[in-house]
Amino acid sequence: MQALDLLTSRRSEKKLFEPAPSKDQLEKMFQAALHTPDHGKLQPYHFVVIEQDRLAYLADLLKEAVNELNLGEERLKKAESFATRAPMIIGVVAKINKDIKKVPAWEQMLTAGCATYALQLAANAQGFANVxxxxxxxxxxxxxxxxxCEQHDKIVALVMIGTEEEKISRDPKVINTENIVRYL
Structure with a gap:
């Protein structure tokens, strides 16, 4: 897949099935993440791969969070089914160091976001859908x-990854950029 086609046709997919990426495919995804813009070369993120029987453990952790944060019955039902919606979930943690004046916390957070997006694109490039x-x-x-997570860290993503049940051929969606682009 050509890079520009990948960037302009990317979409989220919530119905995901086996197979999930192999170890070699995951390594390529992590390599893509490591090549995102990173002021100070801090790598202010880490990844947590959850698959197979550990998905049930993730569901337990999410249910515990729902109860701890009083998120209600509807969110509890979502937590119970969340980990069954994909064969692999990758948690992304922004590792924020507020003591680095040269690279403020917001910039470290953006780097973690870029790494997450690169991970997603690398999954797409290898034929995997994700959200x-x-x-x-x-x-x-x-x-x-x-x-x-440490005190200032933030979980920024739970990336669900797998294979689409059926590839749906869609024309790339062209979005009007008139309201978001300005020239000086």
């Missing part, structure tokens, strides 16, 4: 602990 999900449960204490 970036967050939600209020990402602030759950047990989930943060399981993901190795």
């Amino acid at each position: 970036w999900v967050t939600g209020p449960w990402i602030d759950g204490s047990a989930l943060r602990q399981a993901f190795g």
Whole structure:
């Protein structure tokens, strides 16, 4: 797939099935993430791969977060089914160091976001569909602990990855840029 085609045809897909990326395919995805813009070469992020029987553990962590944060019955039902919607989920944690004056926290957060997007594009380039999900449960204490978060870290994504049931051929959506582009 050509890079420009990939960038202009990317879309989120929520119905994901086996297979998930192999170890070699995951390595390519992580290599793509490591090549995103990174002022200070901090690599202010880390990834948590969740698959197979650990998906049930993720569901337990999400349910615990729902109860801890009083998110209600509807969110509890979503937490119960969340981890069954893809064969692999990759958690992305922004590793924020507020003591680095040269690279402010907001810039470190953007780098983690860029790394997440690069990971998604690398998955797409290898034939895998995905969707970036967050939600209020990402602030759950047990989930943060399981993901190795420190005080200022932020879980920025739960990227669900797998294979689409059926490839749907769609023409790239052309979006009007008139309202978002300005020239000086």
